[in-house]
Amino acid sequence: MTQAKEGSRPLQDIPNEVTASRRARFALAVLLTGVPVISAIALFRFDPAAFLYNGDAASHMVKARLLVDSQHPWFDYIGTVWLPLPHILLTPFVAFDSLFFSGLAGVCVGIPCLVGTGLLLYSIVERLTRSSAAAFVGSCIFCLNPNVMYLALTPMTELPMFLLIVLGAYALLRWLQRDGDTWLAVCAVAAATATLCRYEAWLLAGGISLLALLEAFSAWRRADRKRAGSMVLIALLCGSGILLWLFWNQYIYADALQFVPWKYRPGPSDVRNPMYYRQEAVSLTVARALLNLFGPAVLLAFVAGLIWWRRVLTDRRLMLLGAYLALPALFIVLAILSDYVLIDQWWWNWRFLLTAGPFLAAGSGIALAQAFRYVQGRVTRVGLILAMLAMPVVQLTVPSVGVATYEDSAKIFSGLSHFAAKFGARLGSEYKGGRVVLFTGSGLGERIMVSSGIPLRNFHLIPFLGGMDIQGPIRAGDRYVVIGKVRLPDSREVVDYWLARKELMQEFYDIVYEDDNYLLLSSKTSFKK
Numbered sequence: 001m002t003q004a005k006e007g008s009r010p011l012q013d014i015p016n017e018v019t020a021s022r023r024a025r026f027a028l029a030v031l032l033t034g035v036p037v038i039s040a041i042a043l044f045r046f047d048p049a050a051f052l053y054n055g056d057a058a059s060h061m062v063k064a065r066l067l068v069d070s071q072h073p074w075f076d077y078i079g080t081v082w083l084p085l086p087h088i089l090l091t092p093f094v095a096f097d098s099l100f101f102s103g104l105a106g107v108c109v110g111i112p113c114l115v116g117t118g119l120l121l122y123s124i125v126e127r128l129t130r131s132s133a134a135a136f137v138g139s140c141i142f143c144l145n146p147n148v149m150y151l152a153l154t155p156m157t158e159l160p161m162f163l164l165i166v167l168g169a170y171a172l173l174r175w176l177q178r179d180g181d182t183w184l185a186v187c188a189v190a191a192a193t194a195t196l197c198r199y200e201a202w203l204l205a206g207g208i209s210l211l212a213l214l215e216a217f218s219a220w221r222r223a224d225r226k227r228a229g230s231m232v233l234i235a236l237l238c239g240s241g242i243l244l245w246l247f248w249n250q251y252i253y254a255d256a257l258q259f260v261p262w263k264y265r266p267g268p269s270d271v272r273n274p275m276y277y278r279q280e281a282v283s284l285t286v287a288r289a290l291l292n293l294f295g296p297a298v299l300l301a302f303v304a305g306l307i308w309w310r311r312v313l314t315d316r317r318l319m320l321l322g323a324y325l326a327l328p329a330l331f332i333v334l335a336i337l338s339d340y341v342l343i344d345q346w347w348w349n350w351r352f353l354l355t356a357g358p359f360l361a362a363g364s365g366i367a368l369a370q371a372f373r374y375v376q377g378r379v380t381r382v383g384l385i386l387a388m389l390a391m392p393v394v395q396l397t398v399p400s401v402g403v404a405t406y407e408d409s410a411k412i413f414s415g416l417s418h419f420a421a422k423f424g425a426r427l428g429s430e431y432k433g434g435r436v437v438l439f440t441g442s443g444l445g446e447r448i449m450v451s452s453g454i455p456l457r458n459f460h461l462i463p464f465l466g467g468m469d470i471q472g473p474i475r476a477g478d479r480y481v482v483i484g485k486v487r488l489p490d491s492r493e494v495v496d497y498w499l500a501r502k503e504l505m506q507e508f509y510d511i512v513y514e515d516d517n518y519l520l521l522s523s524k525t526s527f528k529k
Helices: 013-046 048-052 055-066 085-094 097-102 105-129 132-143 146-152 158-176 182-194 199-221 225-238 240-253 282-294 296-312 316-337 350-374 378-388 391-397 404-430 442-452 492-499
Strands: 435-439 459-461 478-484 509-514 518-523
Touching: 013 048, 013 105, 013 132, 013 146, 048 055, 048 404, 055 085, 055 105, 055 404, 055 442, 085 097, 085 105, 085 158, 097 105, 097 442, 105 132, 105 146, 105 158, 105 350, 132 146, 132 350, 132 378, 146 158, 146 350, 146 391, 146 404, 158 182, 158 199, 158 316, 158 350, 182 199, 182 225, 182 240, 199 225, 199 240, 199 316, 225 240, 282 296, 282 316, 282 350, 282 404, 296 350, 296 378, 316 350, 350 378, 350 404, 404 442, 404 478, 404 509, 404 518, 435 442, 435 492, 442 459, 442 478, 478 492
Parallel strands: 435 459, 435 478
Antiparallel strands: 478 518, 509 518
């Protein structure tokens, strides 16, 4: 990565370049808004449930809605494991029934995050290369990737994280180019906020904190006490998100590490696949996933851009920008290799590797800018651009390649989640007021909630055995009882208990509906609407 000197260009060209850059940014913003909106309309017409195919998507919607629609709305529903910021961002939108029950609330958050990410990627590549064309293409490589775009249409947590990571990268670049320490503070705020989105960002907070502390030490040695103090404050600011999350878990659960992965880590038995889990080396699966997600042209361009960058870089401090963008991807790869994040060769969890996307897109944009210096022919340049942007066409037209994030989510929805959604619709048609108690396990219970059209304040989800008293639900005033026959880890005990006492329960409840997966009972006690 290198920068052209302002003095090497005629002064009269600078206003023209600024105008061209502004036009390119506007065109990019229109493109990154229009394509996802059109895609959302097409996807909704194809299947209105497509935005919530992924089980986590429905759970994120419910988590956000519970903050405003529950018996006791408050931040207690933030919970643990999942970091809180994406749910807080969703809350203003899930408060509207039409956006919540359709899943469109995710679109309201995802598309603005996608547009912001694209504009920031454009700014990064343009500042490094002085090529608006290369910056435009580099931004499109990531933001028009169908895998990224599908996530932008869902309530998943990746898009807010991408936006904050790239914002931090842009601020870090401005600081490295000596535009003032304020930019490092902006980078720290972005990194701290990203740590409240996903755990991949935690390495960023550590890296920026370390950088700020080194700057503080250097300033202290130069007797610049004011700057040293500012850098220490920036380091503390950068870690504030992690500290806040630790404090929350300690306050609510009396365990600051309640969220740690070894307490909730899924095992190979959780992979519902026609074949056995992971039939190839995990390193090969990672390579296959990266090739599928980004394509060979982008990967080769990234390598070329990295080599060129190292050769011509005059300010070695800019290497820190590459390290910053690489850290989240490094976190994921290490988590995959250590089996804390599980993937397989059938698209499962490949979305985690999209974290490498901003780094790959920036490197590819830099390579393209360098290629433009040696290639003057318009046809050749267009050919290079088309090669870089060809993978989305392949993903959308070749079934064996596919859009991994969509295919993985559709595969998840085709199983137990599909049955839960159908039952939720049936529950909504039978519902005549009162409270519904769910003995289903949290994941499927949340799917039922979203599909039912019933306000969440009328649900009582019980994922574990709370007592052995058959009178409990009756005294609690539950009008409906839903028992999931599928025994999941967090519902097996309570489901076995109530199914074993089905005849006794029928003394107090009538069976309204029953299939192979669910049992719906209605209280014999009269209820007023």
